[in-house]
Amino acid sequence: MESKYISESKKNALQKNDLIGRLRRMKENVGFIVNRVTAIQAGLDSWQSEQINRKLYYLSFLSIIFLPLSIVTGVFGMNVGGVPWTGQNAPELKDGFRNVILLCGSEKKLVTEQEVIAEEIIENGRSRQRGLSADLMLHVIDYFIYE
Numbered sequence: 001m002e003s004k005y006i007s008e009s010k011k012n013a014l015q016k017n018d019l020i021g022r023l024r025r026m027k028e029n030v031g032f033i034v035n036r037v038t039a040i041q042a043g044l045d046s047w048q049s050e051q052i053n054r055k056l057y058y059l060s061f062l063s064i065i066f067l068p069l070s071i072v073t074g075v076f077g078m079n080v081g082g083v084p085w086t087g088q089n090a091p092e093l094k095d096g097f098r099n100v101i102l103l104c105g106s107e108k109k110l111v112t113e114q115e116v117i118a119e120e121i122i123e124n125g126r127s128r129q130r131g132l133s134a135d136l137m138l139h140v141i142d143y144f145i146y147e
C-alpha cells in the first residue's frame with residue numbers, strides 16, 4: 001500500500017513539475033508577445049504622427065494662401081468711406097478707411113509693446129515680487145504718460 005501511495009505521489013510530483021515547466025514557457029511566450037505588441041504599438045504611433053504631420057504640412061500651405069486673402073478681403077470689405085479704388089469722393093466719407101487702418105496699426109503696436117514689456121518683466125524676475133498684471137499696467141501707464 002505504501003508503494004502505491006509513493007508512486008501516486010511521484011506521479012503528482014511529475015505532473016506538478018510538468019505543469020510548472022509549461023507555466024514558465026507560457027510566461028516567457030507572454031513576455032515575447034508583450035515585447036512584440038509594444039514594438040507594433042510604437043510603429044503605429046510613429047505612423048500616426050507622420051500622417052498628422054503630413055496633414056498639418058498641407059494645412060500650413062493652405063494657410064499661407066488663404067490667410068493673406070482673408071485679411072485683404074476683410075480690409076476692403078469694411079463698410080466705411082474712403083476705401084481706395086472705390087470711387088468714393090465725398091468729403092465726409094474720405095477719412096473713414098484711413099482712420100480704421102490707423103486704429104488697427106496702433107492696436108498692433110500696443111499689443112507688440114505689451115508683449116515686449118511682459119517678456120522684460122518675466123526676464124527681470126519682478127513678476128515674482130508683484131503680480132505680472134500690475135507691472136504690465138505700470139509700464140503701459142508710464143509709456144502713455146511720458147511718451
